[in-house]
Amino acid sequence: xxxxxxxxxxxxxxxxxxxxVRGALxxxxxxxxxxxxxxxxxxxxxxxxxxxTTTIPNAPxxxxxxxxxxxxxVPIFDLRARFGMGMTEPTRMxxxxxxxxxxxxxxxxxxxxxxxxxxxxxxIRPVPEMGLSxxxxxxxxxxxxxxxxxxxxSLDGLFGTPRDLIIPxxxxxxxxxxxx
Amino acid sequence: MxxxxxxKNTYFEECGELIEALYAHLGDFAxxxxxxxxxHAVFRAVHSIKGGGGAxxxxxxxxxxxxxxTLLDILRxxxxxxxxxxxxxxxxxxxxxxxLVDAARGDRDLPAxxxxxxxxxxxxxxxxxxxxxxxLPEPKEAGEPxxxxxxxxxxxxxxxxxFKRANEPLLILRELKRLGxxxxxADLGSLPDLSEIEPEQAYVGWHIAxxxxxxxxxxxxxxxxxxxxxxLSIVDRSPPIAAHEETVAQLPAATIAVGSEGAKSEASxxxxxxxxxxxxxxxxxxxxxxxxxxxxxxxxxGSLPPDLCPGLVNGLETLSQHLRELQESVMAxxxxxxxxVFSRMPRLVRELAGQLGKEARLVVTGEATEIDKTVIEQLxxxxxxxxxxxxxxxxxxxxxxxxxxxxxxxxxxxxxxxxSGRIVIEISDDGRGINRAKVLAxxxxxxxxxxxxxxxxxxxxxxxxxPGFSTAENVSSISGRGVxxxxxxxxxQALGGRITVDSQFGAGSRFILSLPLTLAVLDxxxxxxxxETYIVPLTQIRESLRPVEGDIHPVIGQGDLLAIxxxxxxxxxLHRHFGVADAVTxxxxxxxxxxxxxxxxxxxxxxxxxxxxxxxxxxxxETNYGPVxxxxxxxxxxxxxxxxxxxxxxxxKAAAPGRPAPAVLAGAGAPTSLQ
Amino acid sequence: MQKRVMAVDDSKTMREMVVxxxxxxxxxxxxxxxxxxxxSVLNTxxxxxxxxxxxxxxxxxxxLIRNLRADPKHRAVPILMLxxxxxxxxxxxxxxxxxTGWLVKPFNPEKLVELANRVCV
Numbered sequence: 001x002x003x004x005x006x007x008x009x010x011x012x013x014x015x016x017x018x019x020x021v022r023g024a025l026x027x028x029x030x031x032x033x034x035x036x037x038x039x040x041x042x043x044x045x046x047x048x049x050x051x052x053t054t055t056i057p058n059a060p061x062x063x064x065x066x067x068x069x070x071x072x073x074v075p076i077f078d079l080r081a082r083f084g085m086g087m088t089e090p091t092r093m094x095x096x097x098x099x100x101x102x103x104x105x106x107x108x109x110x111x112x113x114x115x116x117x118x119x120x121x122x123x124i125r126p127v128p129e130m131g132l133s134x135x136x137x138x139x140x141x142x143x144x145x146x147x148x149x150x151x152x153x154s155l156d157g158l159f160g161t162p163r164d165l166i167i168p169x170x171x172x173x174x175x176x177x178x179x180x
Numbered sequence: 181m182x183x184x185x186x187x188k189n190t191y192f193e194e195c196g197e198l199i200e201a202l203y204a205h206l207g208d209f210a211x212x213x214x215x216x217x218x219x220h221a222v223f224r225a226v227h228s229i230k231g232g233g234g235a236x237x238x239x240x241x242x243x244x245x246x247x248x249x250t251l252l253d254i255l256r257x258x259x260x261x262x263x264x265x266x267x268x269x270x271x272x273x274x275x276x277x278x279x280l281v282d283a284a285r286g287d288r289d290l291p292a293x294x295x296x297x298x299x300x301x302x303x304x305x306x307x308x309x310x311x312x313x314x315x316l317p318e319p320k321e322a323g324e325p326x327x328x329x330x331x332x333x334x335x336x337x338x339x340x341x342x343f344k345r346a347n348e349p350l351l352i353l354r355e356l357k358r359l360g361x362x363x364x365x366a367d368l369g370s371l372p373d374l375s376e377i378e379p380e381q382a383y384v385g386w387h388i389a390x391x392x393x394x395x396x397x398x399x400x401x402x403x404x405x406x407x408x409x410x411x412l413s414i415v416d417r418s419p420p421i422a423a424h425e426e427t428v429a430q431l432p433a434a435t436i437a438v439g440s441e442g443a444k445s446e447a448s449x450x451x452x453x454x455x456x457x458x459x460x461x462x463x464x465x466x467x468x469x470x471x472x473x474x475x476x477x478x479x480x481x482g483s484l485p486p487d488l489c490p491g492l493v494n495g496l497e498t499l500s501q502h503l504r505e506l507q508e509s510v511m512a513x514x515x516x517x518x519x520x521v522f523s524r525m526p527r528l529v530r531e532l533a534g535q536l537g538k539e540a541r542l543v544v545t546g547e548a549t550e551i552d553k554t555v556i557e558q559l560x561x562x563x564x565x566x567x568x569x570x571x572x573x574x575x576x577x578x579x580x581x582x583x584x585x586x587x588x589x590x591x592x593x594x595x596x597x598x599x600s601g602r603i604v605i606e607i608s609d610d611g612r613g614i615n616r617a618k619v620l621a622x623x624x625x626x627x628x629x630x631x632x633x634x635x636x637x638x639x640x641x642x643x644x645x646x647p648g649f650s651t652a653e654n655v656s657s658i659s660g661r662g663v664x665x666x667x668x669x670x671x672x673q674a675l676g677g678r679i680t681v682d683s684q685f686g687a688g689s690r691f692i693l694s695l696p697l698t699l700a701v702l703d704x705x706x707x708x709x710x711x712e713t714y715i716v717p718l719t720q721i722r723e724s725l726r727p728v729e730g731d732i733h734p735v736i737g738q739g740d741l742l743a744i745x746x747x748x749x750x751x752x753x754l755h756r757h758f759g760v761a762d763a764v765t766x767x768x769x770x771x772x773x774x775x776x777x778x779x780x781x782x783x784x785x786x787x788x789x790x791x792x793x794x795x796x797x798x799x800x801x802e803t804n805y806g807p808v809x810x811x812x813x814x815x816x817x818x819x820x821x822x823x824x825x826x827x828x829x830x831x832x833k834a835a836a837p838g839r840p841a842p843a844v845l846a847g848a849g850a851p852t853s854l855q
Numbered sequence: 856m857q858k859r860v861m862a863v864d865d866s867k868t869m870r871e872m873v874v875x876x877x878x879x880x881x882x883x884x885x886x887x888x889x890x891x892x893x894x895s896v897l898n899t900x901x902x903x904x905x906x907x908x909x910x911x912x913x914x915x916x917x918x919l920i921r922n923l924r925a926d927p928k929h930r931a932v933p934i935l936m937l938x939x940x941x942x943x944x945x946x947x948x949x950x951x952x953x954x955t956g957w958l959v960k961p962f963n964p965e966k967l968v969e970l971a972n973r974v975c976v
Contacts (some may be wrong), residue, residue, distance in 0.1 A: 054822035057758030073814045104804040162296040191868040228866040234961030346933040694931035
């Protein structure tokens with residue numbers, strides 16, 4: 001079993017929160033290509049290095065497969081692919097962020113993890129309806145710090161369970177299991 | 181009384197057991213299997229539920245239980261067993277009691293008057309049987325609201341036999357002293373000579389002058405236990421309020437012989453202990469980890485030169501055997517008879533049939549079949565929905581049935597059993613069956629199938645499980661949620677199980693639920709397909725072989741068939757089915773594993789090679805990812821990598837002719853539909 | 856020295872509550888689910904107080920009281936019955952059999968402790 005690689009632990013440690021603002025939200029920031037993203041720190045369980053996954057048959061391209069995380073089977077999703085920015089070619093230097101979504105544990109494959117930032121809720125701008133290359137429902141908002149713009153991702157939007165497919169009774173269609 | 185809240189869980193657990201026992205006893209009455217103790221047991225059960233309910237302040241429950249208990253008490257004290265009608269009343273009364281308990285447990289309120297009709301019936305019946313008049317509760321003393329101190333003269337003269345009940349005057353005097361200022365004088369007037377003293381008789385009395393601010397009732401209460409064994413007077417000497425004299429109160433004299441309840445021999449003394457589920461789960465997990473460890477050790481030892489340490493291999497073999505036994509024992513701990521979830525079903529059927537104006541009876545078999553506890557709890561919802569479906573859509577009205585030449589009363593069979601390494605639960609009815617023409621029409625109308633698609637009977641039946649097919653059912657008063665057949669199917673899949681239906685139009689339908697026997701560990705054959713490894717459950721493997729070219733017969737529209745000893749078995753190419761690159765594509769250069777799932781017919785899985793047998797710990801793929809067609813779970817191999825476990829039943833369906841290859845799922849982080 | 860109590864009731868909930876209330880008050884509490892089991896235990900140890908329900912399987916409260924009073928070892932042990940309000944007959948029977956006192960269910964834990972102290976030397 002591969003040891004857990006906390007590749008960017010150093011980066012995280014030296015970063016530290018920018019400024020502790022009352023009521024501020026904290027995010028772990030990570031990069032995909034040249035863009036910087038952030039995810040709510042409260043849902044992050046651990047950060048590990050990339051390890052080979054076991055492929056899930058006939059799964060969408062962004063589902064890289066599953067790994068064994070201390071006895072639990074955890075799926076790994078390629079966030080770059082999910083955002084439609086191409087497929088990642090992962091190496092040992094790539095990072096997987098393990099998060100909790102609803103009651104599931106899943107992993108997100110990203111390039112690097114950079115920082116922990118503290119953002120006042122007021123400083124988060126809503127996601128514009130159009131203009132971004134990423135579907136708006138996958139994102140929580142945009143945060144600006146100094147000279148950077150961090151795109152905050154929405155885990156619910158990315159991995160939450162869609163509403164149940166219950167179609168209301170169609171008055172026109174007959175109830176088929178009744179006799180003629 | 182916040183401290184009692186911690187016992188609520190125990191109470192509700194106990195209520196569950198008591199109610200189950202109640203139904204069992206009432207069943208005994210109905211079948212004529214009861215004995216003299218049954219009535220007492222029924223009484224005690226209701227009595228206990230009432231008692232605990234009172235401690236937590238569940239007023240409605242207590243009041244209702246009291247009416248129930250009173251009738252039971254009257255009957256048992258007269259040595260009577262209930263008639264058929266009374267037993268039926270008791271069954272309904274237990275239904276209501278169970279509802280009240282449930283409401284209390286969920287902290288909600290049942291509609292006003294919910295239990296009134298039955299309670300009234302119970303009371304009326306009690307009045308009929310009760311020839312001795314009702315027991316009146318003892319009148320309570322109203323305390324005198326005096327706040328200031330008053331002086332009391334208390335004369336306490338015990339009768340000689342006061343000690344018989346282990347009462348101790350010293351303790352009474354001590355308590356009096358605690359109420360205020362007391363001056364106590366002993367009255368030795370009745371004390372005989374030393375030589376005549378009986379050590380167990382009381383001779384000494386006391387005069388107590390007590391100054392206290394507590395009301396007279398409180399003083400009086402201290403003497404509660406000795407009231408009929410002494411002369412007692414408490415006189416208020418303080419002016420100006422009128423003196424109040426209290427004299428010896430009388431207990432009701434009636435003592436009725438209730439019948440000897442002497443020591444009875446218990447049929448089978450309880451030889452079980454209660455263990456927290458978490459403790460058992462921890463053991464199960466540890467055993468699972470042990471199995472993985474052992475597999476790893478075996479694999480490592482396999483790479484050593486055979487002569488290096490011969491004892492090691494033997495040792496590991498023995499270890500493996502012991503672990504297998506340990507694992508079986510541990511899984512058996514968690515297994516419980518399905519009875520606990522089946523027992524609610526007769527009532528459900530009774531009520532639903534009544535509501536829907538149908539006549540139906542439920543025949544239950546195989547309740548002793550044991551299933552893992554966690555699975556049992558999750559069965560309740562699917563079973564409830566299937567029964568509801570059988571009553572709603574399956575069983576016809578009595579008139580329709582008569583017109584069709586059937587008996588007015590429909591029959592629903594609920595059974596559980598073990599079959600080829602799995603648990604199989606069947607719900608079958610003798611109702612109308614599935615109207616395939618209508619199912620097709622509805623599926624087309626909903627855009628679930630292409631118009632003019634040609635489907636086999638089996639496939640049409642399977643349409644009812646598609647999400648989007650079921651309509652939002654009325655919220656059931658039993659499950660409290662809308663449920664559709666697709667949710668039932670998903671529930672089953674989450675448990676690693678499967679649901680299929682078998683129906684004959686006009687004759688009835690049969691739903692078959694199949695579940696893995698043990699959730700945690702299974703014996704598997706590891707197979708390689710390209711760079712991937714999969715696990716095939718050993719219990720489902722019939723044989724494996726390398727076919728020769730002449731045995732493979734391509735059939736248009738049905739794929740390749742493999743001829744084996746005169747039979748034709750459909751071939752499923754796993755590399756194609758799972759989209760694996762770099763695999764052996766010619767089955768004659770690889771291996772074909774012939775598998776079968778519970779009498780559904782065999783298929784041949786074309787793989788690259790067999791890598792060996794291994795006991796694997798089943799881990800859920802569903803928990804964090806979701807259901808995957810053809811895969812029932814995952815496991816961790818000795819090398820730490822994840823391998824997927826094949827779902828033979830699911831694959832068999834895929835090998836069925838006419839079925840297209842599974843489409844790639846679009847978007848979302850988890851598959852929500854298999855379309 | 857700690858006083859020892861035997862609590863007898865077929866309801867697990869009741870047993871737990873009695874044990875808890877009395878243990879908190881400094882008593883050492885044994886429990887049993889019917890009279891028969893209680894007697895077996897009482898054959899091996901001495902207690903300062905017995906608290907018993909009346910309706911139990913195998914051996915009910917009244918029989919237990921009778922048995923205890925008939926045994927020289929336990930003749931003088933205080934016995935409290937757990938009764939229900941409407942149970943006047945049972946209570947009288949219990950008294951006739953030799954019960955020291957009673958406590959009405961549902962009981963207040965403080966009251967239980969008070970009565971236990973009242974009858975227990």
